[in-house]
Structures are given as C-alpha cells and as structure tokens.
Amino acid sequence: MTTSKEKPPFEKIIIAGAGPSGLLLAILLAQAHIPSVVLEAWPWLDTRLRATQYGVPATRIFRRAGLLPDFRAASIPKFPTICWRRVADGEKLVSIDMSVVEDEEDRMTVLQLGHIIQIMYRHCVERYGDFIDVRFNHRILEAGQDEKGKKAWVDVEIGNEDEEKRHERMEADYIVGCDGSSSAVRRSLFGREWPGQTFDCRFIVQNVFYDGFEKHGWDGGNYMIDPEHWGLVAKRGHGGLWRVTYGDPVVGLTDEEYLARRPWHFKAILPGHPDADQYRIEQTNMYNIHNRCVPSFKVGRILLAADAAHVCNPMGGYECMTACLDVGGLADCFIGYHQCKAGEEILDTYAEVRRDIFMKYVDARSIKNLDRVSKADPWTVSETDKFFGILKELNEDKQALKDFLLKVSSIEYDFRKHYDAEPQTNGVSNNVAEKESAKEEAAASLQLQV
Ligand SMILES: Cc1cc2nc3c(=O)[nH]c(=O)nc-3n(C[C@H](O)[C@H](O)[C@H](O)COP(=O)(O)OP(=O)(O)OC[C@H]3O[C@@H](n4cnc5c(N)ncnc54)[C@H](O)[C@@H]3O)c2cc1C
Incomplete structure (x- = not known):
C-alpha cells in the first residue's frame, strides 16, 4: 500500500x-x-x-x-403520525406517534x-x-x-x-x-x-389537493390496506399538498384505461368518498414495480x-x-x-x-x-401481523418508541x-446485524415507512 x-x-x-x-x-x-x-x-x-x-x-x-x-x-415542519387503515371503512388499525422524534435531527426526511x-x-x-x-x-x-x-x-x-x-x-x-x-x-x-420479479399491478402516483383530508382529521402517512385499493396517502407539502399512490391490480390496460378507473379508486380510498369534482390532481405518473x-x-x-x-x-x-x-x-x-x-x-x-x-x-x-x-386480510391483519403487535407494544412506552425509531x-x-x-x-x-428477530426487522422497516 x-x-x-x-x-x-x-x-x-x-x-x-x-x-x-x-x-x-x-x-x-x-x-x-x-x-x-x-x-x-x-x-x-x-x-x-x-x-x-x-x-x-x-x-x-x-x-x-x-x-x-x-x-x-x-x-413540511411536522409529520405527526404514521398509520395503517382499512380501506373498507377507513378504520385506523395501528398508529405510531412520530412526534416523539420531531426534535431529533436524524428523524425521517419528508x-x-x-x-x-x-x-x-x-x-x-x-x-x-x-x-x-x-x-x-x-x-x-x-x-x-x-x-x-x-x-x-x-x-x-x-x-x-x-x-x-x-x-x-x-x-x-x-x-x-x-x-x-x-x-x-x-x-x-x-x-x-x-x-x-415484476409485480402484477400498475402503480399510479399523483399529487392531490382535497380539503376532505383535513375535514376528516387525516394527517401524516396513511397506509391503505385492501386487495383492490391498496396504497399510501400522505401529507407531503405546503398548501395542502397530498400524495396519493395506489396499486391497480389489473394488468395490461392502457394509461387512459387506468386513468378512467381512478375516480373509482379515489372514491374508495379517500376520506368522505369524494366524486372527481371534489379534488384537484396536479400531476400523475405511472410505473410498473419490481x-x-x-x-x-x-x-x-x-x-x-x-x-x-x-x-x-x-x-x-x-x-x-x-x-x-x-x-x-x-x-x-x-x-x-x-x-x-x-x-x-x-x-x-x-x-x-x-x-x-x-x-x-x-x-x-x-x-x-x-x-x-x-x-393481508384487512379484517384480521391487526391481530395476526407480528409487526403490528410490536408497534402496539411500543405505543405504551414513549422512550422505547423513540429509541426504536432512531436505532441503527x-x-x-x-x-x-x-x-x-x-x-x-x-x-x-x-456490523451488519445478524439478528433477524422480529423486533429488529420491524424497527428497520419502520425507519423507512411513512
Ligand atoms: C412511485 C415511486 C415512489 C417512490 N417512493 C420512494 C420513497 O418514498 N422512498 C424511497 O426511499 N424510495 C422511493 N422510491 C424509489 C426512488 O425514487 C429511487 O430509488 C431513486 O429515485 C433512485 O435514485 P437513482 O439516482 O439511483 O436513480 P434515478 O432517480 O432513476 O436517477 C437516474 C438518473 O440517471 C439518468 N440516466 C438514465 N440513463 C442514463 C444514461 N444512459 N446516461 C446518462 N444518464 C442516464 C436519468 O435521467 C436520471 O437522472 C420510489 C419510486 C417510485 C417509482
């Protein structure tokens, strides 16, 4: 050398x-x-x-x-919660209080x-x-x-x-x-x-303005659980900008055909089940995911x-x-x-x-x-998924939740x-941690999720 x-x-x-x-x-x-x-x-x-x-x-x-x-x-200055919701009735199944790390320099970047x-x-x-x-x-x-x-x-x-x-x-x-x-x-x-592998779906991504989010008390990041309308709805920018992403499980349509199905997805996913004239979409991109x-x-x-x-x-x-x-x-x-x-x-x-x-x-x-x-079955997942069990436990102890969110x-x-x-x-x-305990896996996963 x-x-x-x-x-x-x-x-x-x-x-x-x-x-x-x-x-x-x-x-x-x-x-x-x-x-x-x-x-x-x-x-x-x-x-x-x-x-x-x-x-x-x-x-x-x-x-x-x-x-x-x-x-x-x-x-955006604050990102208060991450939650998982059932699309069928909008019910919040599990939620995490992200405010425990809001003053930490290394908190998630949005x-x-x-x-x-x-x-x-x-x-x-x-x-x-x-x-x-x-x-x-x-x-x-x-x-x-x-x-x-x-x-x-x-x-x-x-x-x-x-x-x-x-x-x-x-x-x-x-x-x-x-x-x-x-x-x-x-x-x-x-x-x-x-x-x-390439997954059997088309992933549709859009910036959305819709006052129903605030009206219905939604904030932060909302993972939406449903076999037909799964996705993520999250507050993303100043002035009421939200990002709505969902997977359309039908494969092989044209872009126009996917867009024609969008009002149906939005009605199911968004709070208040709005019609297309109740929200404004600013930009859309579509992807295959792999x-x-x-x-x-x-x-x-x-x-x-x-x-x-x-x-x-x-x-x-x-x-x-x-x-x-x-x-x-x-x-x-x-x-x-x-x-x-x-x-x-x-x-x-x-x-x-x-x-x-x-x-x-x-x-x-x-x-x-x-x-x-x-x-996952949206009606049983909050009881059957180990990851949700860990989050529920952590919600009982703020310091443990904070350590968990910031851990290496x-x-x-x-x-x-x-x-x-x-x-x-x-x-x-x-060290690349060799432990693959459920907690370690959940922690790594959550650091990345909104
Ligand atoms: C819908 C969606 C949502 C996502 N959300 C998240 C998220 O929230 N968090 C997260 O961590 N990741 C997310 N990702 C993934 C993330 O966007 C990518 O991992 C990231 O953009 C990868 O960065 P990159 O620089 O490797 O590649 P790219 O961002 O693709 O940049 C590659 C660059 O190379 C240029 N280029 C391509 N070919 C050539 C060439 N032949 N010669 C010269 N230049 C070339 C391109 O023009 C481009 O500028 C998401 C992805 C998608 C599709």
Whole structure:
C-alpha cells in the first residue's frame, strides 16, 4: 500500500446519472476533494413523482453531506403520525406517534424527490464547483474497460434534441453506474440479466389537493390496506399538498384505461368518498414495480449503485434510502482508497456487502411491506401481523418508541472499519446485524415507512 505522501491511486471518476444517487455520491466525494464528472442523459433534472420519504439511515447520510438544513427548510415542519387503515371503512388499525422524534435531527426526511435533486444539484454547483462537473445532454450508450484493466470508458452521445448529436469516448479510472433502473451501465455489464420479479399491478402516483383530508382529521402517512385499493396517502407539502399512490391490480390496460378507473379508486380510498369534482390532481405518473438485483455490483473498474444495481417496490420507502446507503458506503470506500487508508480491494468489499444487504434484508422486507397492504386480510391483519403487535407494544412506552425509531438499522454499514487505522465515528454500527428477530426487522422497516 502507498503512503499518504505519494500520488493518490486514482484521479478521475465518471458517475452515470444526475439522479439522487449520482449527485449525492459526487457531493460526498467532493467533500474529500475527489473530483468527479456526472453525465446526465437529459437536459434537465428528473421531475417525475417518485420518492417523498427517506428513513433515518438516509437522513444520517444527508446530514453528513451537509444537505439536511436545506431539506428541512423545504419540507413540511411536522409529520405527526404514521398509520395503517382499512380501506373498507377507513378504520385506523395501528398508529405510531412520530412526534416523539420531531426534535431529533436524524428523524425521517419528508420531501418530494424533485426538490431533493434540485437542492443536491445546487450544492454541487455552488459549494463544490471545483470538484464536480455535471454535464447534461450526455447520454451514455455503453460502458467498458480496456483489456489490461487500467482504464474504464463510456461511449457518450452528446447534444440536445434540436442539434446534431456527436459521439465521444470518455475515460476514467472508475465508472459508477447511478443511471437508474434502465441503466445503460448495467446493461453493458449484464445485458438483460437482472434477476427478480415484476409485480402484477400498475402503480399510479399523483399529487392531490382535497380539503376532505383535513375535514376528516387525516394527517401524516396513511397506509391503505385492501386487495383492490391498496396504497399510501400522505401529507407531503405546503398548501395542502397530498400524495396519493395506489396499486391497480389489473394488468395490461392502457394509461387512459387506468386513468378512467381512478375516480373509482379515489372514491374508495379517500376520506368522505369524494366524486372527481371534489379534488384537484396536479400531476400523475405511472410505473410498473419490481424487486430485482444484479449478480454483482462491481466488474473490474465499473461499479453499480442504487437503482442501477437493484430496485424494490415503493411500499415502505426502502429504495432511495438504500440508494443513499449504497453511495454513502461507496464514497467511504473511494475516500479510504484515495487517502491510502485502504487498498483497492475495499471496492470489492463495497460490492459484496451492499449486495448482500439488499438480498438479505431490503428485498424480503420490502415485499413484506407490499404484502401487508395488498394481500393481508384487512379484517384480521391487526391481530395476526407480528409487526403490528410490536408497534402496539411500543405505543405504551414513549422512550422505547423513540429509541426504536432512531436505532441503527441492519441495512447500514460503515466501511471505514476496513481502513488500516480505525477512525470510526458518528456512532453508526460497524456490523451488519445478524439478528433477524422480529423486533429488529420491524424497527428497520419502520425507519423507512411513512
Ligand atoms: C412511485 C415511486 C415512489 C417512490 N417512493 C420512494 C420513497 O418514498 N422512498 C424511497 O426511499 N424510495 C422511493 N422510491 C424509489 C426512488 O425514487 C429511487 O430509488 C431513486 O429515485 C433512485 O435514485 P437513482 O439516482 O439511483 O436513480 P434515478 O432517480 O432513476 O436517477 C437516474 C438518473 O440517471 C439518468 N440516466 C438514465 N440513463 C442514463 C444514461 N444512459 N446516461 C446518462 N444518464 C442516464 C436519468 O435521467 C436520471 O437522472 C420510489 C419510486 C417510485 C417509482
């Protein structure tokens, strides 16, 4: 291993994608004076309706990246409860008092992903302009590496829609694919191989203004349990903005056909059973949902992180949080290697550990979260589901609930324990917890849920 006086072992990293994972990775690297070039296919940042909530483990990374004050300023001030309701009669089955952590810096973050990305981008430009070069209209077509394994490259199509495109090969010491679920970097490595499953439903997401929420005393996050109308209804922004998401269990319709069914879903799900002229919908996006993971997060000098490597269904808010933990861990590995506190093999450790965590914990738990709202019997689930039993117990003891909401999750991992000297900090556990007790599982799950 080199000493810290020698030239750093690598100089240039190309990050594919200016989504939350790509920009967050660039910021964390820039804090350690490691430069990166972020290549984004589109001329703009993504504004589709996707994530809105990021559990405590992600908040800890946002804090570390210096982003948290701006996220909090843009967010709604209070997020008082999370509850699970039966759609059939609107009955609250189990509820958690989130006010016990409302003064805690590391409490869950609630903010639409579009705002998160814009704030991250502003930090890239205003605070780290010397280290981060974000280039829009740079679509990666393919990624690869030279035969000797000394350099990685991407073939990029450059230019916006109105101009003739040019093509360029760009080289770097490492390429990191943060280019989302349709990742070109992943496809260069594994083709169409992306083991996992696609769920039989269409996931319909919309921003909604409806005064019936307040009138009927709804607040915070409401998981809706029903085989036909499952989903999440949550307060998300200033001025009475709510996010309504539901899964339509019918497959194979056109977008227009799904939208024609929306008033029926809304009438069933929303309090007061409103007709379509009683609410206003501001934006809608539709998705297929999947749980999938690549065979490896690293091939030579090409690494994958976040949605480019794995996806899971959105019920429970695991995915972007896991994305943040991936790039937080990867940043630590690059920093340790760059500062000669670890050898290059720490990048292999990243690849193994983060994949292992997805397969062991995130995949299974996110499917349980989905099953809880879409498959469970709404009339018996509050008695039969162990998770609800734990929550009911915790509701009896405020301090226990607080500890539970803030606890270190088994999906967190501090790669700095692999540095030569052991500069362990910030109280985050170094071990992937091996315990799979029901309580641990529930705690990890709840940190992520709204
Ligand atoms: C409806 C919905 C709700 C969700 N809710 C939550 C939630 O509440 N909490 C949570 O934790 N997670 C949630 N998620 C998941 C979350 O949105 C994703 O995990 C997160 O966006 C992943 O970030 P990413 O940066 O890896 O990928 P993306 O956000 O997809 O960003 C990838 C970027 O790469 C760019 N790109 C793509 N291809 C190329 C290319 N060839 N060349 C260059 N650039 C390219 C894209 O344009 C994009 O900007 C939700 C997802 C959905 C669909």
